Every structure is written in C-alpha cells, then in structure tokens.
Amino acid sequence: MREFKRKSRILLIDDNADHLRGVKELITLESSYDVVGATTSANMGISLAKKYRPDIILMDINMPEKDGLQAIQELEKLELGVKVIALSGYDDADLIFRAMKLGAKGYVLKTMASAQLIYAIDEVASGKIYLPTALTSRFFEYFQRSFKEEASVSEENLLTYLTAREEEVLELLTQGNNYKGIAGKLFISETTVKTHVNNIFQKLQVNDRTQAVLYALNNGFANRKAIRA
Amino acid sequence: MREFKRKSRILLIDDNADHLRGVKELITLESSYDVVGATTSANMGISLAKKYRPDIILMDINMPEKDGLQAIQELEKLELGVKVIALSGYDDADLIFRAMKLGAKGYVLKTMASAQLIYAIDEVASGKIYLPTALTSRFFEYFQRSFKEEASVSEENLLTYLTAREEEVLELLTQGNNYKGIAGKLFISETTVKTHVNNIFQKLQVNDRTQAVLYALNNGFANRKAIRA
DNA sequence: CATTTTATCAATCCAAAGATGTAAGACAAA
DNA sequence: TTTGTCTTACATCTTTGGATTGATAAAATG
Numbered sequence: 442m443r444e445f446k447r448k449s450r451i452l453l454i455d456d457n458a459d460h461l462r463g464v465k466e467l468i469t470l471e472s473s474y475d476v477v478g479a480t481t482s483a484n485m486g487i488s489l490a491k492k493y494r495p496d497i498i499l500m501d502i503n504m505p506e507k508d509g510l511q512a513i514q515e516l517e518k519l520e521l522g523v524k525v526i527a528l529s530g531y532d533d534a535d536l537i538f539r540a541m542k543l544g545a546k547g548y549v550l551k552t553m554a555s556a557q558l559i560y561a562i563d564e565v566a567s568g569k570i571y572l573p574t575a576l577t578s579r580f581f582e583y584f585q586r587s588f589k590e591e592a593s594v595s596e597e598n599l600l601t602y603l604t605a606r607e608e609e610v611l612e613l614l615t616q617g618n619n620y621k622g623i624a625g626k627l628f629i630s631e632t633t634v635k636t637h638v639n640n641i642f643q644k645l646q647v648n649d650r651t652q653a654v655l656y657a658l659n660n661g662f663a664n665r666k667a668i669r670a
Numbered sequence: 671m672r673e674f675k676r677k678s679r680i681l682l683i684d685d686n687a688d689h690l691r692g693v694k695e696l697i698t699l700e701s702s703y704d705v706v707g708a709t710t711s712a713n714m715g716i717s718l719a720k721k722y723r724p725d726i727i728l729m730d731i732n733m734p735e736k737d738g739l740q741a742i743q744e745l746e747k748l749e750l751g752v753k754v755i756a757l758s759g760y761d762d763a764d765l766i767f768r769a770m771k772l773g774a775k776g777y778v779l780k781t782m783a784s785a786q787l788i789y790a791i792d793e794v795a796s797g798k799i800y801l802p803t804a805l806t807s808r809f810f811e812y813f814q815r816s817f818k819e820e821a822s823v824s825e826e827n828l829l830t831y832l833t834a835r836e837e838e839v840l841e842l843l844t845q846g847n848n849y850k851g852i853a854g855k856l857f858i859s860e861t862t863v864k865t866h867v868n869n870i871f872q873k874l875q876v877n878d879r880t881q882a883v884l885y886a887l888n889n890g891f892a893n894r895k896a897i898r899a
Numbered sequence: 900c901a902t903t904t905t906a907t908c909a910a911t912c913c914a915a916a917g918a919t920g921t922a923a924g925a926c927a928a929a
Numbered sequence: 930t931t932t933g934t935c936t937t938a939c940a941t942c943t944t945t946g947g948a949t950t951g952a953t954a955a956a957a958t959g
Binding site: 517541542543544569570571572574575577578581582584585588589614615616617619647648649650651652654655658 | 746770771772773798799800801803806807810811813814817818843844845846848876877878879880881883884887
C-alpha cells in the first residue's frame with residue numbers, strides 16, 4: 442500500500458494581498474511545495490479547493506468579508522480530504538479552540554518565523570496535527586476551564602442519592618422510554634417502575650420525567666458531558 | 671509582583687515500586703526539584719498531597735488498586751493548586767483525553783527519555799501545560815473525531831423542518847416546562863401550545879416530550895454540544 | 900439480633916399529556 | 930386572486946403520567 446510520493450499541493454487564502462504574496466514566495470522558494478492557488482477571498486478559495494483539490498490549505502481566519510472559521514467548516518463538510526491550517530494574527534484561546542473544533546489540522550501565527558511555518562506545513566502534510574507549544578498550552582487552559590465550570594456546578598450532585606436500581610430506571614428514562622418500556626426492559630411490573638420513578642423525582646427534586654432527564658444529562662449522568670459551544 | 675523563587679516540591683505516585691525509585695533518583699540527581707514524597711498508593715498520595723502541599727504531582731494513571739484518573743479528579747476537587755502530570759505507559763488517545771479533561775497539566779510516557787521528563791516538569795512548573803508533540807497530535811485526532819461524529823449525525827436534521835414558533839416551544843420544552851409554563855411564557859393559550867407540541871412530535875418523529883427533548887439535545891439544539899466521555 | 904434500606908407490587912385518584920379534527924386570521928408566494 | 934403555510938384557538942377523547950398509601954420479602958447495616 443505504498444503511496445506514490447509527490448510534492449504536496451498548497452492553496453493559500455488570505456485577504457491581505459501583501460501577506461499572501463509573501464507567504465507564496467516563501468513557500469515557493471524555501472520549500473518543496475507546489476502553490477496551486479492563492480486568493481484573497483474565502484469564497485473563491487472554496488471554489489479553487491473544489492477545482493484543484495490541494496492537499497493543504499493555509500487559511501487566514503481573520504478576514505472581514507467572510508469568516509475564515511466558517512470557511513473551514515464548509516470545507517470540512519465538503520469532505521475533500523484537504524488539510525486546513527489556520528493562519529491568524531491572534532493567539533486568542535477561543536479562536537484556537539474553535540478552529541481546532543471545526544477540524545483545522547494546525548494553527549499558526551502570522552508572526553511566526555518562516556522556518557516554523559514550513560515546519561508546521563511539513564508536519565501537517567505528513568498527517569499529523571500541529572500546534573506551536575505556546576498555543577497548545579493556551580488551548581488546554583481553555584479546554585480545561587470549560588470542563589471545570591461544569592464540574593463545579595455539580596458539586597452537590599443529587600444523583601449520588603439514587604440507588605442502583607433507580608439509576609437503571611433513570612438511564613432508561615434518559616433514553617426516552619415510558620413506564621411500559623422500562624417495565625419490559627427490567628422485567629418488573631409497571632407499578633414498580635412508577636414507584637422508582639417517584640422516588641427519583643423526590644431525590645432529584647423535580648416534578649416530572651423531562652426535568653429528571655434534563656437533570657441527569659446536565660449533571661454528568663453516565664455517557665455524556667457537555668462542553669460550551 | 672515578583673514571587674519568591676524556590677525549589678518546586680514534587681510528589682511521586684506510582685504503584686510500580688521500581689519505577690518509583692528510578693524516577694525519584696532521576697529527579698533528585700538530575701534536577702533541582704525537591705521530592706517531598708513518593709508512594710505506591712493513590713489514596714496515600716492524596717493524603718500526602720494534603721499534608722505536604724507539593725507544587726507538582728507525578729501520577730501514574732495505570733494503577734490496579736485505584737484509578738489514577740479518579741485520583742486526579744479528587745485532587746482537582748480539593749483545589750490544592752497542585753499541578754498534576756499524568757504518567758502512563760500507554761499513549762492511548764482516550765486516556766490522554768480523559769486525563770486532560772480532568773485537569774492534568776501534562777501527560778508523559780514512561781518510555782520517554784529522562785531529559786524530556788525533566789523538561790516536561792520544568793514546563794509545568796512554570797505554569798504551562800505540556801504534552802509531547804506526538805501525544806498532542808493524538809489528542810486532537812480524538813478531539814476532532816468526537817465533534818465530527820456529531821456533525822455527521824446532524825446531516826439530515828429533522829430540527830430544520832420546525833417553524834420559528836415551534837423552535838421556541840421546543841426550547842421551552844428542553845428547559846423542563848409543561849404546557850402551562852410554556853403558554854404563560856409565550857402569552858398564548860395552552861391549547862395552542864398543545865398544537866405546536868403535537869406538530870413538533872410529528873416532525874421529529876417522536877412519541878412524547880421526553881423523546882423530543884432528547885432529540886433536540888442530541889442534534890445540536892442551541893446551547894450545548896455533547897462529547898463522548 | 901434488631902433495624903433500616905431496597906426492591907417489589909397493588910389500588911386509587913387526579914392531573915397532565917397526547918391524538919384528532921376543525922377553523923379563522925395573517926401573510927407571503929405563485 | 931388563489932394557494933399555501935403559519936399561528937392562533939377550541940372541543941373531545943384516550944392514554945399516560947404522577948401522587949399517595951400501604952404491603953411484603955430480601956438484603957444490608959449496625
């Protein structure tokens with residue numbers, strides 16, 4: 442399964458024409474990549490990507506006309522298999538987080554040294570994901586903060602008062618079952634399920650099943666933890 | 671605001687006594703850190719952390735007795751301000767993801783060179799978050815995959831068929847309101863709400879409000895995106 | 900051993916939720 | 930203008946959900 446090795450093809454998208462020219466020259470002269478296109482428009486960039494199928498796109502994400510992040514999202518949805526590297530003037534944690542969430546394979550700053558930019562492209566071209574150390578740190582601080590806020594909400598988690606059986610019942614509730622469905626799955630009578638459900642309501646201090654389900658989901662019940670979007 | 675600079679204090683937790691001794695020697699000889707404790711038990715480690723208040727904890731997360739990840743969680747909950755570095759024999763993406771989610775400030779492999787371990791400690795001691803490049807790559811692949819699955823699920827999203835009003839009603843449903851509550855908040859009659867809710871059920875192809883709420887939450891409704899835990 | 904908790908089941912009653920059909924006014928598109 | 934969709938609204942009926950009380954046996958706890 443050895444692939445044919447060829448020069449990776451790069452598409453550049455940056456609304457700043459000067460910077461665009463500079464990067465193009467840098468890549469042409471200092472690396473072995475083919476620049477198959479360079480445009481100042483995000484929409485044009487997406488069209489070019491569809492046409493030329495580059496391996497890598499260097500995308501400025503701070504453009505006035507169209508949001509670069511949105512462009513990344515659209516490119517990912519097209520599933521062209523292109524690796525997008527976000528290029529930005531800012532090392533804002535939120536920007537980094539959103540870019541990576543949308544599927545960017547790298548995030549580099551415009552202020553970075555040329556050699557480091559080439560290195561980033563090399564890494565991404567070889568299938569890795571590249572973030573400069575400092576930005577990785579930023580990312581994780583943001584990442585951990587978003588989980589911590591959640592955790593602190595569930596300091597006093599009423600779910601801990603539930604018995605094992607009640608947890609089973611609640612889990613089935615969070616899957617959209619009604620009394621009959623739960624009774625069938627647990628091989629117990631419907632009235633027993635009602636008893637359990639009522640006890641769950643008491644312990645979680647809620648009035649109905651929907652609220653119980655919401656409480657469960659928002660307080661780290663089993664399989665899902667939420668993240669701020 | 672210059673802080674008084676002193677040697678950082680380190681606590682070691684590793685159920686493998688041999689490895690524990692080795693790391694202790696390494697740090698004592700090759701670095702300027704104080705090893706204030708070393709134990710093979712996670713529970714003991716937590717006690718020692720409370721007693722000696724180390725700056726950094728090197729925590730093996732592959733321990734049979736008690737899960738190291740759980741220990742990290744407990745330490746974070748205590749808010750001792752200690753920086754935990756996860757130490758593991760495996761570069762499993764899920765392990766890395768969970769450790770970082772729980773607040774680990776770093777993740778290093780036991781197979782790494784001594785110098786790199788010291789470097790990791792240096793970085794974390796100085797307030798940064800440290801992940802070796804290869805592990806960063808792993809982490810992000812996992813991270814992006816968990817978001818992508820979500821996106822792909824919502825390709826054919828039944829939520830798009832809802833009218834603006836129905837979305838309002840659904841949002842109130844996802845907040846645990848009953849008919850009366852929704853009617854009051856939207857200043858319309860309860861029967862009208864019933865009409866909307868019934869239409870929502872039809873469009874989302876569900877049988878009751880709980881299922882509708884679950885569908886909404888699992889398909890990118892508004893404020894929360896889930897992530898596999 | 901005595902006590903408490905848990906899991907099971909039942910009967911009853913009322914409230915809430917859900918299904919179905921109908922319809923009028925607003926508004927936008929054809 | 931006609932057509933269609935959206936929002937509003939009501940009546941009726943059936944089903945489901947929820948509260949309450951009480952009861953039994955097993956299991957855990959002290």
